[in-house]
Amino acid sequence: MFRYYLRLALLSYKRNPILSSLMVLAIAMGIGACMTTITVNYIMSSDPIPQKSEQLFYVQLDSWDPNSPAREPNDPPDQVTWTDATNLMKAKQAFRQSAMARSGGVVEPENGDSKPFMTDIRLAYSDFFAMFNVPFQYGSGWDSQSDDNRDMVVVISRAMNDQLFGGENSVGKTVRLAGHNFRVVGVLKEWRLVPRFYDVTTGAFDNTEDFYMPMPLKESLELTSNGNVNCWKRPAEDGFLGFLYSECVNFQMWVELRDDAEKQAYMAFLNSYADEQRALGRFERPNNNRLSNVMEWMAYNNVVADDAEIMLWLSLMFLLVCLLNTIGLLLAKFSGKAGEISLRRAVGASRRDVFMQHLVETGLIGVIGGIAGLGLAMLGLSGIGVLYGDLANDLTSMDPKLVAIALGLALVSSILAGLYPTWRSTRVAPASQLKSQ
Known part of the structure; x- marks a missing residue:
């Protein structure tokens, strides 16, 4: 059934490309801003010598x-x-x-x-x-x-x-x-x-x-x-x-x-x-006198700057705003499909079937938005590199783990954003909608 729902999602995207693309753009912008700051914070706070970071100690007298x-x-x-x-x-x-x-x-x-x-x-x-x-x-x-x-x-x-x-x-x-x-x-x-x-x-x-x-x-x-x-x-x-x-x-x-x-x-x-x-x-x-291991010494010296952490929280809030916009767009899109949903219900589809169909559709939008968001994140990291030069050389690259985080964040965010609009789509009364068509 997943392949069938995925095919329906692609057809829905093609039937209403403008509205679907707006949702992709909203998610992409949120993911791009988030992943730019997440990448910088992740690299700044990562363990630089994990093999022995708990055995190396900085001495203070x-x-x-x-x-x-x-x-x-x-x-x-x-x-x-x-x-x-x-x-x-x-x-x-x-x-x-x-x-x-x-x-x-x-x-x-x-x-x-x-x-x-x-x-x-x-x-x-x-x-x-x-x-x-x-x-x-x-x-x-x-x-x-x-x-x-x-x-x-x-x-x-x-x-x-x-x-x-x-x-x-x-x-x-x-x-x-x-x-x-x-x-x-x-x-x-x-x-x-x-x-x-x-x-x-x-x-x-x-x-x-x-x-x-x-x-x-x-x-x-x-x-x-x-x-x-x-x-x-x-x-x-x-x-x-x-x-x-x-x-x-x-x-x-x-x-x-x-x-x-x-x-x-x-x-x-x-x-x-x-x-x-x-x-x-x-x-x-x-x-x-004090002994601090590697991670303790980095925390003591605020290697992850306060303004970087503030930017991370601001980017997460921006992602939330983008998801709220996505919820509104999904509500508009699914309300326009009320007749189609009623017809599916009339020929035997359960509310669960309708819910899963539209959840797959929101997931597809999230994945596309995540891929586009990766591109925006790369652009943002390149901008940081241009702005700060050699100082930021090691802060402006994403490893496979961060790419997976970006795609996962986009997928989970889009599904969470789609839960309410998808639930609303299952509450459509088939009889009244078919009478009005």
Whole structure:
């Protein structure tokens, strides 16, 4: 019977194409607006590393001003100082750990025809690559000995390898960066984190960096500090080292803890460390140290912006308005078919048969509207991409799951919108309608 009802639905669409197309357009507009915002919110709030997001923890230490918190009502700073980052790394109390920061420098290509250019650098420790499941095309990351020895080594992105070395295996080759020569030890595969959770302070949706080097080199090479730098008191000494060893926070600290026991042990270590620093004249506030896993850290930093959530609710309300218009159009369409419905009832069709026939018709309109709505959603996402450029590259694509959600939402919405008009169509009195024909 379904095939028969579907054929009747197609015939009904052809008999009244204008009214049917208006309903399709109403559903398409609602679905298009909804799926545009749903897609953005879905990607912004998705788990960027589901394999181990509950094992990676961001470290916060409350080394701030004793007279006021770093962030109301009583939150510690969102980054750590150089002193604390290096101390925690030397302690090696976690299964894996990496302090990190963002820097920058000028790349000087060997090819004299290519001009020097600025690039971003991720300063990190050797555990960075294993912690965050970083994929390699050639070579590997450096080892812990390179951290200790401050070896002049780098890992480069695939895009940078293509630009500097034509995509060849560049392991062992030299690249000049920030005025120094570095030996390439690894080349990454295409690697994008959405969101880029390991450093939300410089942008959760920024691209991953093109260069990675041992973080201790920041001190010996006096590399720049990029990203947010916050201080609660002036450095005790002038110059680069005075600033580096000050109470200014500009570094991120991540640890990998495999179970609750390791987490509890590391938290105890952090509190013990804070007590030691307090005895040295630092950490004048009561212990307020924290460990946040990946999803908790993203929620704390409002990676899904409030205005994006507001737009989602507004788009759902717009879909509701579109469905109300669809209900009105369906009532008009089905009332125009009162004679046909009465004839079907007169020759033996039950109310259930009439109900199912028109429910299939509304479902067909919903599916067509959903497909058209997908096109509008793609158009809307393209508009976001044009408006925000590279920042939105990873937010403007729909995966099969989102396509299925769009079609399902359109089908369910249209059926819900059609329930009342379809029920009304079954209440037509056949006798009175046939007499009037």
